[in-house]
Amino acid sequence: MEHSTFYLGMIPLYPLLGAVCIGLFHVLTCKRWQVPPLVYGLLACVGPAMSFFLALRVFFELRALPLDARFFTYKAFTWFSVGDLHLDMGFLADPLSGLMLLFVTFIGTLIHVYSIGYMSGDKSYAKFFAYMNLFLGSMLILVLGDSPVVMFVGWEGVGLCSYLLISYYSEDRDNVLAGNKAFIVNRIGDLGFVLGMGFLFWAIGSHGFDFLSLKANAHMMTESSILIVCLLLFVGATGKSAQIPLYVWLPDAMAGPTPVSALIHAATMVTAGVYMVARFSFLYVEVAAAGMIVAWIGILTALLAAIFGMFQDDIKKVLAYSTVSQLGYMFAGVGVTAYSAGIFHVFTHAFFKALLFLGAGAVIYVLHHEQNIWKMGGLKKKMPITYCTMLIGALALAGCPPFAGFFSKDEILYSALANGHFFIWLIGVLVAAMTAYYTFRMIFVVFHGQPRDQQAYDHAHEAPLVMTVPLIILAIGALFAGFYNLPAIFGGEQMISHWLAPSVADQHPHDSFLLEFFVIATSVAAFAFGLWVAYKRFGKGAEEPVFTGFARFAYHKFYVDELYDAVFVRPYKAIGAEISEGVEPNMTDAPVTGIARLYMRVGTLVKVLQSGYVRVYAIYMVLGLGIMSFILSQSLN
Amino acid sequence: MFAHLLSVMIFLPIVAGLILLFAPLSRTTARIVGFGVSLAVLVLSIDVYAGFTATGKLEFVEYIPWIPSLGIAYHLGIDGISLFILMASAVLLPMVYVLFGTREKGYYANLLLVEGAMIGAVCAADLVLFYVFWEVMLLPVFFMLGLYGGPRKIPATLKITLYTIAGSLLMLAALAYLAVQYHALTGEWSFSIEKMGLLDLSGHAAALALFGFMIAFAIKIPLFPFHTWLPDAYTEAPTATTFVLSAIMAKIGVYGVIRVVMPAFEMEFARYALFFAYAGVIGMMYCGLTAIAQKDYKRLLAFSSASHMGIIAVGVFSMNVQALTGTIYQIVAHATSTGVLFLFAGILEERTRTRSINDLGGIASQAPIFALFFAIAMLASVGLPGTSGFIGEFLIILGALKFNVAIGVLTGLSLIIGVCYMLWLFQRVFFEKSKTASERFKDLSPVESLAFVPVILLILVMGIYPHPFLRKIEPSTAQYFAAATPVVAQATTVTPALAADLTTEKN
């Protein structure tokens, strides 16, 4: 067994080795000769591609296993063992991680290929690819980790890589600040994760701290401690997956190169939170309150981000808020204990969001890094492939049947309603309409109508093949990925739900044909409504609007960034400065300097006695002797 | 290899240092001799490490009676706790000789002296011997800081010296108290640290003695609020001294708590542990918050070092095997990360002639290797998984959580506080646009890079595969909490039983 599962460890190792190789190769050669960038690009694609093939192997081996024992592990070495804490550097393949592996490596590889084209003009090419490989490697550790702590290694690893890649254009202060923000906000979430792990360990960790043992021993925990652990872990998820209140970093993360955005939003990083909640589903199902909090945070985030998304004028920010919003759906799904629905949406979302980002990247690339949609327009004719593929992505995102996003979103909404969460469903439908609106607003403004910047338009052309091929592949995915989990109403057999069943603790509602039909009908209606409004407003060209009132408020993202700045960042800095300049010298150090000063003062007083004349010292001596004799004679009497 | 290995490791550098100090040699010769001797110590230490069998008892014991009438002996020995501090000092010192080539002869000589004294302090198994080395340790620092320090070196020197001497005197009194108590208990005189474990002191006098020790160690660590000498001393000291102070000497304070205070004052220690743990946590937050307001990168690192020492202290006071093991691990991790950051700061200062963060920028594009190494050390210091810093910090947080939930949560805050100032520093110095001071920043030369490579590798290896290291530590720390000879048995009565709270059976 040991031998045959060895390749499981190789899956994250390939990209990590790729990163190390690229880095070393670059360091050793950069001083002497110029290596053609293509070398790095190809080198970078090898690791992810190898991982993808191994992921396929994992998938098929899992399928060969019987349903009730559909997992295998690989323990590379004992990681650390202190007291009753035993941790292995172990990897776990089960249906959940198997599915994640497949699309993470697949989309990751495509994004790497695409990057060869996108980054072709960049001077620190090697660094970029090293980070990208590291990013993917960390994500694979996260997915495969067989204990929360190993998962946490990947968890923090993706945080680090996002920092490095967001602040990739580090000459510009704003980019670096965005990177800092991402890392620090993620760290706030990580604190929750670490504390959650701590409580979990002291509760049941001494019986084994890997997922399988935890799952087996979860029944020993009290309900309140499960709730604490679940909520703390969810704090981690809000940080990583950009949910209220820690979503603020993701829109700013657009400062990085576009392939990075695609990687962050589609394949790696942000889906980690959903994955983690699904991983811990054995805890979340135990306490309904935890699930409810997750679901409500999710759906409210979806609503908030959709509102923001409707008013953005940066093409990447529109997509960024759409990601936040879709992540909200996923949390709503896992919150209402429809874990497979949540993961299914992660799966489909990965395709169409990667597609949209890479398409947006192609647009940005040909327009020489112009990101404002109000400077684009009419690009349909110049970039037909990009347009078509992005249209497919947009339809999938907006939830138009039969594209991928429709089925997954529908399943979440259906689960919410069927499990009796009416308001979550209602908000979900509302958000679906808004999603259709802002997605097609973007499509119409960018690709339809008249060009707004004639000069840029004239120079525009279709992106090179290395960029369009990944787009086409992803478009196929966005078209068909939804069919993998076709619900019974369309004659499907919910392959993904069944596949995931051994890993996640789904609570299936009673199938109700009528209810399902109702949900589908409302979803389609919501989509159609959103599309219609967008078409009315932007379908035939529109000028950049001037926002007033609520729109202005939403355009500025409800001033949440400013609020956080005023409530957290500034006071933090002010306290630091106050301690440094006020408290430290005047209070903490005061006793020390005070003692020194006391010595000085007493010394100045006493130094009068030190006349320097021998005679005077003699007088002191005699006086002293006299006093001593006097005391002595007194005591003798 | 041969007997008296520890004695050789102690006295080889001391004798060589004294000879260097008095012999009329050029600075180049002094540097080469210093490098050679420190390398020899490194080789010996590797021999010790390889021969160390992790039984949990003292190994490599040497015993020569010194003042038999009082039971004072020249008694050396190491266990898993001291081994790692010894290794840290042996591994890190040679780097300094490679990196800084333009210093006076006395500088190199004093470095050797301090190395010998530090090794002596961690190897000493006798309280008086410990005290002697403890005091000797301060002397070279005094001279290095006072002679070769920055512009405000004199106040800094006075402050650190007076501070530590005040602490030492309290320790001396407490140490005498221990011996007297031992004499009262058994009728024989002894200063052996091991035997002090037989004592179970409680009451007012014991509490006073406990505080005597604790103040001495708290000053060295430094624990809030006794840290005020640190920013001045760390900032004004020449790089190597700051490095020695932060990477190793501070750890000997922690070591003292573990080795001397914990076994001898079981009851009183457990009673005040929460208080000290709060001191550690407050120190962590206080110094971490202060760091963000610094304009001088060396001072920022000084506060960061103090902040991390707060965490390490929490590990000691949490009184369970995870936290204590984590502490020892974190000691090494801190030495190889925050300590090494001071070396980078020294290089930065030497090449840019400024210590102001505002004067720097864009170094990452000028000097990618320097930036990479700095980043790895920085990430280890903020405890990123995959680096040595994570293992220690995670174990400490885990242990602190068991000890006291509030302490655990506050300790966890270091995850956030640490990145705030470190990222800010990295942004201002390494990213953004180049400024005049950093415009022609030279990257590390191959020799310099090679000097850093072992430490950088150590950071990564200790983060990825910590098991072999922990295996050497754990038997010694586990003994503190072993059921048969419970050194801190009473601790369990004082700490709330968190685990029981979490796992009561349902239904």
Add this chain to the structure above:
Amino acid sequence: MIHDYLVLSVILFCLGVVGVFARRNFFTVFMSVELMLNASNLAFIAFARLQQNMDGHVLALLIMAVAAAEAALALAVVILLHKQTGKLDTNVFSLLKG
């Protein structure tokens, strides 16, 4: 009988003390010190006579030896000081003034 000797000794000692306090010339101060030493010698001898043993004599001899040694050293110091400054005034030498 012994009383008279002691009174004389005290008078001599006080003279010496006053001399040290009041005079500024090195030699006068020095002679005053010698006077004090000899006053104590006188007291020792007187007590020795009273007790009818030799203890006091031993001490007296010791004091003489010390006084001689002291004289040799102190005079050398005085000569050196005089060489440096050309003065014999104790007030000139007040380096210890705070």
